[in-house]
Structure formats: C-alpha cells, structure tokens
Amino acid sequence: MFSHLQHLIIFRPFFCPMKSQEIRSKYLEFFKSNAHTIVPSAPMVIKDDPTLMFTNAGMNQFKEYFLGNSLPKSTRMTDTQKCLRVSGKHNDLEEVGMDTYHHTMFEMLGNWSFGDYFKKEAIHWAWELLTEVFKIDKNILYVSVFEGSSDDNLELDKEALELWKAIVPEDRIILGNKKDNFWEMGDQGPCGPSSEIHVDIRSEEEKAKVPGRDLVNADHPQVVEIWNLVFMEFNRKADGSLEKLPAKHVDTGMGFERLCMVLQHKKSNYDTDVFTPIISEIEKVTSSKYGKSEKTDIAIRVIADHVRAVTFSIADGQLPSNTGAGYVIRRILRRAIRYGFTFLNTKEPFIYKLVDTLSTQMGETFPELKSQKNLCKNVIKEEEQSFLRTLDQGLILLENIIEKTEGKTVSGKKAFELYDTFGFPIDLTALILRERGYKLNEEEFNSELQKQKVRSRAASVIIAGDWQILGEEESQNFIGYDELLADVKITRFRKVAGQKGELFQIVLDKTPFYPEGGGQVGDKGYLKSSDGEMIKITDTKKENNLIIHFTKNLPKDPSATFKAVVDSKKRILTQANHSATHLLHQALRNVLGEHVEQKGSMVSSEHLRFDFSHFSKLTAVEIDEVENFVNERIREKLPLIEQRDLEYKQAIKQGAIALFGEKYGDSVRAIRFGNSMELCGGTHVQNTADIWYFKIISEGAVAAGIRRIEAITGDAVKAYFSGQTETLNEIRAELKNTKTPVKAIHSLQEENAALKKQVEALLREKAKNLKNELKNELNNINGIEFLAKKVDLDASGVKDLAFQLGETGNNLFLLLASEQDGKALLSCYISKELVAERDLDAGKVVRELGKYIQGGGGGQPFFATAGGKNPAGINEALEKAITYIE
C-alpha cells in the first residue's frame, strides 16, 4: 500500500497524468507479465471475410480461432487493435461528434484466451489492472453480469456473479439483459455472456443527485462502459439455437480513448492527448477555436475523429471509392469536409494538412502512418477538391429548386434527387432551406430513401444454411502449389441462396484449387466421382481461413471420394501473369524509384492489372524501359525460388517486399525470381521463361497518386500483336499497300475535308440555280407566290431549298414533293408572315395532303414534312395544294 502511494507521489503528481502512449504500453506489459504474447494490430480493412468490411472489434483477427478453423500459435494473446465502426448499436456515423465519447476509428485493447483461462482469471486481472496498476478509484466503478434469458433458455451467470461478489460490494453489481450482456459475433457463430465494467466520472454533486448505478448503459456521457469481458462458450446456429463450443474462450475489449479519458481526469475523450494535438492543428488551419460554441465544437470533433479514420484506412490501402469499403471511407471524409464547409467556413481543402500531425503523434505505434503519409495527403486533398466541386454544383441546383418551388415547402422528392443523384448532403439542403425561410418535406424524403434502401438490400440478400459436417480438414489444406489434381473428400458443405439462385459451398479435406487472394483469381475446374459424375467448380474463395469451392449442384453421394481437377490451362496462364506482376513491381521500383508501392493487383488468365503509388503519368520512354526490364528478366530464364515456411522477420531482412494493409503470420511464403522477392501466397511459373513475353496494354490514373498498368503475357501477347498486325495490313491494303500508311491517312483526311467543302459549295451553287429556276416558276395567286412541284432532291436537300427560297420573299407558299427509295415525301413551306395573316398551317397542309401518298407527318406552322409509301399519289397531292390559298 505504501509503495503504491510512493509511486504515485514521485512519478504521478496530480497535475501530470499518464500520457496515452504510456497507458497503451502499460496495458500490454501487464498481460505480457501474465504470460500473454503481444501481437500487432491487424489491418483495419478486411479482405477475406464477406460479412465484414472493417475490423470493428478486437476479436476480428482471431475469429478463425474461435470458429475452430485454425489453431492459434499461443493460447494467450494481447494487443491494441485499430477498429472502425460506422453503424451499430449506439454508433451511427451521423451521431459521431455530437457527443464526446463516440468515434468511428478507435483503438481496442484486448486480452485473449483460446481455450486457456476463463472467467476467474479474466475478472481478476481486469480488476487488478484497473484498480492497482492504473489506480482507478474503486468507488467509481460498476460491473454488470448477464441475468439470463428465457428465449435461449439461459440462466443467470452465477459464476461471474460469485467472482465479482468476492471483490466488489454487491450494490455495485448490476444484472444486465441479453441486449447488453450477451455478446454475439453475428446472426451465426460463437457467442456468450459478458461482464462489463463501467466508470462514473461525474462530479460529487452530480453523483449525489442520481446514483451511478441508475445511469449504467443509459447513454450518459460520463457514466460509460470501458471494458467488456466476453466469455465465449456457445455457437449460434442458423436456426437460432445454441450449442456448446468444444473449448471456452475469453475475448475482452477496452476502449483505449475512454480509458485515457478516465486516467487523465477528463470529461471528454476529445480532451485527452489522443485528440488534443489534432484539435489544436484544426484550430490553426481553420482559424477557429475549440470550446467557444457548440456548433464549431461539433464540427471540430467530427473532423478530428474522421481524419483519423480516413488516414488509417488509406494507410492500410483502402482508398475512397464509390463501392464497398471505399465508399464508407468516402462518406466519412465527406462528412468531415461538409462540417468544415458549413461551420468552420472552409472553402478550400484543409483536412489533408492534418495528416502530418497525426503521423507524428501515432506513427510510432502504427508505422504505416509514417510510410504512407504522402499518399494519405494526396488522396485526401484530391477528394476534398472534388467534393467541394460537388457542393458548388449542388448549391446551384438547390437554387434552381428553390426558384421553382411554389409555396414554402420544398418537395422531398426533389431534395432526394439532389442527394441521391448529385451527392448534395441532405442536412446542408435542410440548413439552407431553413435559412431562407423554407421547409423541407422530410417525410417524403425519408420515404424515398427508404425505398432505395429496400431495393438495395433485396438485391444483396444472401441466406447461408448451416454447415453439414462430414469430416475434418487436413492441416496442410492447400496442396495446389504442387498438385493440380488430387483424390479428395468433402468435409463440409452448405446451401447458399442469393439473388442469382441457389448454389453450394463445398470444403474439401485437401484441395488443389487456389482460392482467390493476393489479387489472383480463384481456380475453376471440376470434381469427378468414381462412377463418372462430374461437379463443376465455378470459383474458389477463402473465408475465415477456410477454402470454399462454389458449385451449382451437389454430388449424389457427398461422402464419396472424388478426383479434384483444376482447369490447368487457365491456371498456367494465370501463373504467368502473376509472376509477371512481380517482375513488373520490381521494374517499376527500378525505373521510377523506391516510392512505388503496390496498391492493388488483379491477376487472371487473360491479363494482369497492377495499381501502384506514383505521382505522375508514365512517359512513353518509361513504359518502354519497364517493358524491357521485365522482358530481360524473362530472357534470363530465372528459376522460381520458393520458401514456404520462412520466418517473417527473416524474410524482411532478406529484402522481401511486404504489403501495407496486409496481414502476415509469423511464418510466410516468399517468392523469388532473381532479385525480385515478395511475400506472396499466389501460384507462379517455375521459370520466368515460361512467361514468354510481357506487354503493357494501358497506363492510367485510378486516384490521386495512384496509377494503374494493365498488361498481358505469353499467348495473349501473340494474339495481341497478330491482331494489331492484321489491322495494319488491312489498313495498308485499303491504302493500296502504301509504305507510309500514316502519311496516306493524313492526306486522305485533308483531302476529305477539302472535298467536303467543295461539295458543300457545289450544292449551294446547285441549290441557288434550282432556287432561281423555281423562283421563276412562282405563280402569284391572290397575292401569294405559289408553287407546287416535284423535285429531285433528298429530304435535307428539299429543306435547304425551301429555306433558301423562303429568304427571298415573305409571301411564299411552297409544296415540294420528292421520291426516294420508293417512298414519297411532301414538304410544305409557308412564309411566317402568311402564316400569321392568313391563318395557314403547313403542318395541317401536309397532314391532309399526306392522305394521297398514304402517309402522315407534321412540323411547325411554317415548315412541315410528310412521308408516305405511295409515290403514285404525288401528282394528286400537288394538284390539291392550290386549294389552300384560293
């Protein structure tokens, strides 16, 4: 006791609370001293789990251990995990920044037991860490225990209750319902009761008014949950029932930012040193002040929070885009821009300027922030510029809407259109309308939004059934590096119903099929049973470390042994493209510089696509150099050197290229061709000579600071070249086998332009002659210059003629007829003056005369045309024309 006090006095004077850095490391060290292995944070962006776009809890990276799909290296681990939440129980994106304790991006401190310790240790360590290491006053802590649930036939968590009773007074223990104290991963999967620790940091006066235990789980900003201890012991099945897991696990999560708030004696997460550096930078670049008004405070919190989320995502390789995870990032960034625009009056990009501060502040713990700093800045700046343009455009459109609005209520449909089609934020619309004294029909807007949501959801509903387990997978499950066929057994399968009908997912005991990953597409092929039944495998993917084969139908006897056959033709072409991708990566770093980093990759049997960080368009010379570099490596016939179980640190030391935002285990696979060495799980050719030839097809930009190269190899290059040659030959042939086709085309184009002008001039001349001719034939009848005549011109020629004649007088009535392709055409021109004076209508004329040629038509009062299929009636139509002016 005394030693604790001394510690407090010497190192922790009251006015100098622990820095956030120190809090983080104390947590990790505490569990390390209790035999936990410290592991790094997994990337925030998730790649091989279709049910999740971002890491939203500390447990995500361990999901496969809880599901039993693979075994952990150690049964006790601890980490800090970067997480992103944009929707959920208490966490709607639109709410972040309004209060002082919700975030999109946050750190989750966790300690984990995989079939090792359970409730007793988890509870004791949590209490010890909080009260003895961090020295939080026991009198401000509350704990909760699961009360049981009749739906699931579960009883009160007596074990946890007893454990807590031994250390906490009973009046500080709260029983919680299923919603608060029974944790589930999703609709299906591992789950279990939990115990939460809450902290009450209100002032003494406040506490006297309302007891803290009444405010637990009541959304009070200063009575908050800081630690959730989950005791995983059940598996939720598709039908909703629970079954016991073979092993019990512990999953805990403590919000780092909240812990800092408590330990630094602040009332808001944003007042801790996790946020203060960013906030003061925002104050600086926007010339605003935090703490002066509610509106600017919210805006500043929104920006401080969102810049973290966006920067971490981009550093992990997830760029803003218009689909999937990229779209979530875009939305977050745009929300920050819009708050700055409206409340801090920022009309120029500024958020990108905050990246430096963030990188300095957190770059030690998360090195990707340092190495990806420039990319983050470029991408954010570009996105800011483009969204500011969208806002400008939207303001104009909104102006139009307001002008056209009768009354004082603007249609929700219009507002929705502005939002949906033009991306103009609805709250900004509402704000502007309010300022102008208009109202927005919000009900109508919401119903439009709801319609759109329903439509989208219906289009993406996937219903997965329970796995039917038939056997165990082998530990070395993927054998496709060495084999393209194998005798296999189905270990589990399930039915999945989606928009495009039903299909089956099959898992094999071992498989030669490569699952989509690392940019390489999944293998196709088939399974064949001994009695000749064939099941086509349409795709292969990886889900939570399980290799899943997609097929339209199930074999008659799933328990039989099958011959698994990979479509080797496709696979071999794909391998050539994948190896070429590595050489391309090396070439780019060589030609352009070391700043080139892979930002995305797609390798199929047809072609390869490679996205990388670079700031400017590649010149023709650079593209040539890159191509030559790759082709030289191909000609050098470099053999594949594959190391399957290399230690990660060892690989990096040897110079292997690892990707940011990619999760690597301790043991990695390294692929080397000469001096190109990359960590890669994909399949490759045995020798670069197998690539044959490499050709870049296109080069362009995908985002600020990111460029894309598309290329082909081998036979595809041959096909490409022979196609090009064929086209060239055809061009040559057309040009009478000239040696200089480009020159020939050029002169043809010039000649063509000159001829066009000549023809135009001639036609004009001809029309003039014809015009003069017809002018002489005009008859003056009742003061009207009249002519009805058949001419030999096409539709536009007749029109030209009529208009030219029209210019020569103001009392013309023309009916011109012509015949083209067995069809008849009547055109009537009446001077506008006549139309007005005599109430004539060319449209009416042609419609009526059209009867004689069995057709119809119309036009304007002064010029109209009609077409018909009976040229024999032309004469009669011409004769009748005079009746209109008599």
Added chain:
RNA sequence: GGGGGAUUAGCUCAGUUGGCUAGAGCGUUUGGCUGGCAGCCAAAAGGUCAUCGGUUCGACUCCGAUAUUCUCCA
C-alpha cells in the same frame, strides 16, 4: 451488387411537349482602335450532339444496348 444522373465547339455549359437547317461565355485566329501594354470593337475558324441499333415523315431530344464518368444505397 442494385438504383439515379451525365456525355453537345479547345474549356465551362444552354438547348422548353420530337420539328426555330445546334447556341452562349471563355479561349483561338485575323483585322481594327490605342504611342506601347492592359483593354475595347469587329469578323472568322472550330460540332460524326459518346458509340451502335430502334421508333418516326422527321431524333441533340423518345426507346434499347455498350462505353466512359459522377452519385446514392447495400
């Protein structure tokens, strides 16, 4: 993955129920004014109305497909 919009001169964009032989501003070229420049005035050049197909007497306009792009939802 699903929905909505856009694509017209070098650039930014108009083009009303299908019919004014497609317009504006900026830019370009030429000429003029001015001592020179900035500038002003005048004139001209510049368009397969994204591509292909359909409906129609007639399509920039309507319909379908494709491409590119923006945007919302999942």
